[in-house]
Amino acid sequence: MSTASAFKAALVAALEATYTTPTVVTYGHHGEQSSTELVMVRGVSVEVDFGPMSPNRRREETLNATVEIYVGSGGTDQQTVTERAYVLLGVLDDYLQDPGVASSTQITLGGAVRHAWLSSHELEETDDPDDLARGRFARITATVTARARY
Numbered sequence: 001m002s003t004a005s006a007f008k009a010a011l012v013a014a015l016e017a018t019y020t021t022p023t024v025v026t027y028g029h030h031g032e033q034s035s036t037e038l039v040m041v042r043g044v045s046v047e048v049d050f051g052p053m054s055p056n057r058r059r060e061e062t063l064n065a066t067v068e069i070y071v072g073s074g075g076t077d078q079q080t081v082t083e084r085a086y087v088l089l090g091v092l093d094d095y096l097q098d099p100g101v102a103s104s105t106q107i108t109l110g111g112a113v114r115h116a117w118l119s120s121h122e123l124e125e126t127d128d129p130d131d132l133a134r135g136r137f138a139r140i141t142a143t144v145t146a147r148a149r150y
Contacts (some may be wrong), residue, residue: 001150002046002048002061002150003029003061003063003112003113003150004044004046004061004063004146006058006112007044007063007065007112007113007116007146007148008027008041008044008065008117009027009066009112010109010110010112011041011067011109011112011115011116011144012025012027012041014095014106014109014110015039015041015067015095015111018091018092019088019091020036020064022035022036023035023037023038023039023088024037024038024039025037025038025040025041026038026040026041027037027041027076028040028041028042029042030128035071036037036071036073037070037071037084037088038068038069038087039064039067039068039069039070039088039092040067040068040070041065041067042065042066042067042068043066044063044064044065044066045063045064046061046062046063046064046100047061047062047064048060048061049061049062053147058149058150059149059150060148060149061147061148061149061150062146062147063113063145063146063147063148064119064143064144064146065143065144065145065146066141066142066143067092067140067141067142067143067144068139068140068141068142068148069086069088069089069092069136069139069140070085070137070138070139071085071138072085072136072137072138073135073136073137074134074135075128075135075136076135076136077136078136078138080124081121081136081137081138082125083129084138084139085138085139085140086123086140087120088140089112089118089140089142092118092142092144093118096116096117096118096144109146111150112146113146113147114146114147114148114149115146115147116144116145116146116147117134117144117145117146118142118143118144118145119143119144119145120140120142121140121141121142121143122138122140122141122142123138123139123140124138124139124141125137125138125139
């Protein structure tokens, strides 16, 4: 059975414990929740391969979770908004680093996966006049990759 659901739930739980107010962490789209700072754990894609040594052994999964980091402001200062989005990305990246403690469960997301890491990210800023009239925003779409066996 795939570990995708456990991976996503563990990632959300870790981020909820890591981020502080005013950042809101959501499992999926934020829906009606509103905040100037959102971290949304969205979809998960999975690639499955045979486990080591034999095709009869356990399966090896590579999981990719999409994490959207959104920071918005009613003002006109794009740099501040973008820099705050990168600070929030840094919190995620730092969490997934091995702190060098033998019993660390951060990189395994509490044992849900063998290891997880921030594998890519992309920044989006708008130049649409309608969006700019409402303020500034920065959206970083990040990928957290993990490996697991089941």
